[in-house]
Amino acid sequence: MTTTWVNGADEAGYGADNLPFGVFSPSGGGPRVGVRVGDHVLDLAGVLGDPEFTAGSLNPFMARGATAWRATHAKVAGTLARESGRPMAEPHLFPLDEVRLHAPFDVADYVDFYCSLEHASNVGRIFRPNDDPIKANWRHLPVAYHGRSGTVVPSGTDIVRPEGQRGSTEDKGPVFGPSTRLDVEAELGFVVGTPTSLGRAVPVEDFAEHVFGVVVVNDWSARDIQGWESAPLGPFLGKSFATSISPWVVPLDALAAARVAGREQDPEPLPYLRRVADWGLDIAVELRMNGEVVSRPPYASMYWTPDQMLAHLTSNGASLRTGDLYASGTISGPSPGQRGSLLELTWGGAEPLTLADGSTRTFLRDGDTVTIAASARGMGGGTITLGEVTGTVRPTSHQGV
Incomplete structure (x- = not known):
């Protein structure tokens, strides 16, 4: 179906039913x-x-x-x-x-969730092979951490390999140096437009009155730094060095045809998290390394939906500000080709990924370019494009360029 007189717009996924x-x-x-x-x-x-x-x-x-x-x-x-x-x-x-x-909006606060059951299960099996991969609270609330808004960067920004403390292989205590396990996480981000006052919780039914639209997110992760620092608290320097977002914010109205019922949840969430509308999103995601598709994570498989994320984020009365960004956490599906991070694709580095040029990866090398793209069904009956987020890994600053 043609939605606009602008030549080629519908074929490109940027017709009048999209307008990011x-x-x-x-x-x-x-x-x-x-x-x-x-x-x-x-x-x-x-x-x-x-x-x-x-x-x-x-x-x-x-x-x-x-x-x-x-x-x-x-x-x-x-x-x-x-x-x-x-x-x-x-x-x-x-x-x-x-x-x-340019960057599409000024980021006020940044929160990153952990809403894929498959991702959480895979990570649990990798790091805790002898324990239940899912923690007792995970099916009762959308787990999250508060990130760093000042390092949210627009697509195309080079990512300097972070340095930090990490455990040594000889078990001689920590060492400080460039991360050797630099990873990506394919995610979607939700951009808040309408603010709230301190002390007011946003109910699930008010989601679309506060969230303006959606961006594609790459939550870069230094797994070795993250693993060392995350006991007993959560991610800090292993995450805060950079988070990349796409240049276009797709309005929620453009995603009406992509809305689906959320995934069945067991046990039933507490009343403040119970869904009243279909805010599952059937969005196709593509993860590319150096131009090669290595994974196609399906957003429709996410366990927690964005209306539930917003309700939980504000359930303690935390206020919203215009420009707040919250991300879904890594999107992963049930099959190996649907995993949204190298941590999962290589099973913690134990199963290297072989690229078309014959090279292998466990984690990112300097010079690697990562692109995450997303698309969905549009109201005009065709496909709309959510855009792409791209970043290239550069050496740690003191090593030169």
Whole structure:
């Protein structure tokens, strides 16, 4: 089904039924808000005139709330769908290869969840082979840790191999140096637009009134640093060095056709976590190393859904701020080809991954480029693209480039 008069937009997955928001700079101009349409960016300030769209961040627009988001998305989609909208919009379309993309929003807080049953089970079997892989609390609440917002970076940012303390193989105490077990985690992130006051919990039914949209996330992880530091508390320096996000925020409205019933949960969650709407998402994810697909994790298999994540995140009265980001945790499915991290794909390094060029990997080498892409069914009946997040590993800074 054709959703727009912009040539090639539907075939590229960026038709009028998608319209992800981002921030771009045209040649010779400052940052402003636009939506992607095929291989172009539509300047929203030029088409709609709202002052929020001249900002170098989505935050002012997101703070206007869900009514404004939906009205804007519908208005732009209608303009791009009708031939009569061409004279108004076409002068404000910029070729993608002639603009510079920026981080789409200013990150306020960052929380990372752990919501895949398969991922949690695999990690438990790798690190605790003689124990129950799933901790007693895992099926009762979506487990998470609070990350570092200042190191959330846009796609294309190089990732410097982190240094830190890690246990020595000779059991002689810790050593300090570059991580030797640098990993990736394929995730989706949910971007908060509407804030809340301190002391107010957000019920599951209010999810879509607070979450503006979705980004693709790579939660880079230094497994050796993480393993040493995570007793007795959780991830810290093994995670905080970098988290990459895609340049486009796909609005929730664009994912209406991708909504499915969430995975059955046993035991039934406590009342504040019980679902009242279908917020499972049938989103296809692709993990590539140096251009080669190594895994296809299915987001539909996630145990905890994003409405439950938000309800739990705020259940103690923690406030939301515009620009808060929370991620799903690694997406992994039941088959080996659906695992969303190298930790799982190589079973802790015991089963190296062989690439098409004959080289093998247990964890990332300097120079490796990782790309995570996602797509879903669109309201127009075709496929919409959520975008890609890419990063290349560079040597530890003191080793030179």
